[in-house]
Amino acid sequence: HVPLVESWGGLLQAGGFLRLSCAASGSMFSINVMGWYCQAPEKQRELVATIVSGGSTNYADFVKGRFTIFRDNAKNTVYLQMDSLKPEDTAVYCCHADVTLYGTGIRLRNFWGQGSQVTVSS
Numbered sequence: 148h149v150p151l152v153e154s155w156g157g158l159l160q161a162g163g164f165l166r167l168s169c170a171a172s173g174s175m176f177s178i179n180v181m182g183w184y185c186q187a188p189e190k191q192r193e194l195v196a197t198i199v200s201g202g203s204t205n206y207a208d209f210v211k212g213r214f215t216i217f218r219d220n221a222k223n224t225v226y227l228q229m230d231s232l233k234p235e236d237t238a239v240y241c242c243h244a245d246v247t248l249y250g251t252g253i254r255l256r257n258f259w260g261q262g263s264q265v266t267v268s269s
Contacts (some may be wrong), residue, residue: 149176149258151242156263162232162266169242169260171223179254180245181225182216185238185265195240199223209235232267239264 154168171178182197196216197205204216215228216250229236242260247253 149173149244149246149255151258151260153195153240153242153260153263156240157219158266158268159232160268161232161234163253165232165265167227167240167242167263167265169225169227169244170259171244172264173205173223175250176246176248176255178244179247180243181218182206183227183233183240184243185236185240186237187238189198190238192241196227197243208251209230232265234267234269237266 150172152170153236157165159165169181178200180197180199183195185195186192194207195210196207196214198216198218202240205215213231218224218225239262241262242256245256246258
């Protein structure tokens with residue numbers, strides 16, 4: 148079990164900014180990939196951004212140029228910096244992790260955080 152602890156979301160106005168964090172608790176694993184997905188009401192869950200252990204990033208088209216994902220390896224924590232927020236960014240944002248257990252080499256691909264509500268008003 149790899150618990151993922153997310154920061155609180157928030158309520159803010161269009162054009163505002165917010166930083167989300169996600170911490171993977173424990174030291175018995177290494178992180179292969181961490182990222183964020185969002186799910187708006189009555190819509191499919193969508194990939195927002197991911198970052199691999201080497202630092203390479205991937206972004207959904209709708210957040211490119213506005214959101215930035217980065218990590219602090221010493222803390223097993225990733226951050227999503229959300230700038231120039233739009234009302235259509237309103238969603239529940241969930242952290243996801245793909246990890247490998249030390250010693251066994253077992254890869255576990257599907258750990259999720261609890262989700263954080265981000266609401267952007269016009």
